[in-house]
Amino acid sequence: MKTQPRIVYCHCAYAQVVPADVKQDVLRRLTESGTSFDAVADLCEMAARRDPWLAGVACQEPTQIVACYPRAVKWLFSSAGAPLPERGIRILNMRTESAETIAAALGTAADEDA
């Protein structure tokens, strides 16, 4: 049986770099999807204080991380002592992609109704 990927959503709460409409729309779609998921206020903030939870994300695959640029997310985890594995992690970028595209990539039911 195929394992359902874990979903981790970053709200980038402490900066205005992720378009507000995109992150709000992605969050809304996730909350309406019927899927369990993890949401964090800000991955940068967690990495800065080396939150041990990041290591839990890094060791579980498959995982889909909805945040910003993949290169930034990869090295943020690394900087926190929780390097992401080469395989099994997919990073979706809310700075460049639309909410529709991200929802479709996540495969959540909510991508169909918006």
Next chain:
Amino acid sequence: MSAPLVRSLRVVLYEGVGSRSIPDADRFAMMATLLQGGYAVTSVRTGSRTAPEGARTPIVVLGRFENAPPREAESDSAAASIYFRDIEGVDAPAIVSIVESVHAEAGTGRPGGWKPWFPVIDFGRCTNCMQCLTFCLFDVYGVSPDKQIRVQNPSNCKTDCPACSRVCPEVAILFPKYKMGPINGDEVREEDIHREKMKVDISALLGGDIYAALRTRSQESKQRFARERDDKRALEERRKCLNKLQEQLDVPPEVLAALPSLDQIRARTERAVAAAMQGPTPAGTEPQ
């Protein structure tokens, strides 16, 4: 990267076995409010597992529990402690109050409180040249016991200052919250490498070292001031020089205003290398 480990409180919005579902609009409002308040939230929609994967810190489980909270779920958790709170009839703003009270009871660290602005090193590109360590004015960088550059004091970094990434010859320093690529983590293109190197070259044209250039310009201004007794002109000269650097490196004015001397920077570098040679320091005692 080295920073204090802080126990944070995790929130679980539980709608699994033994808990009634929450209307979509309420769920969204609750999660958005908690996230904006700095809390991490796990939305659990199925099963009986309340603790999120990887949780090793206190968690508060919020739910519209049908009877007693689903305590059977505690056994599969590595969380330090679990607090259950019934949120029947509670709206989003009141949810935050509930979480805040648990936060106080659990003695967990305050979420957020600062814009997390610090450099992140792309070790896929970094050549360990130490230019960033030499350049940074605020001891953000250090050297690991195996002589590898590292971000040692991220909280020392000056918000919105990406100057060290500008001088990195390999475009290996990221600021994920920066507005533009490749510093924000966007892919590095060939033209980016050329552009960044050009900026370094431009700063070199100012005298090979921006600090030396600043000091020279400052001294020249002072000499003119003494010779011509024209303080306005001296200040204008310094302002022009700082503005030029600010534009080229996107450095906030307050950072430029705090420039140390080259000797001070060299002394810091030597201290960092010496500390690295002595081996690891106990947590929380790294040199400032």
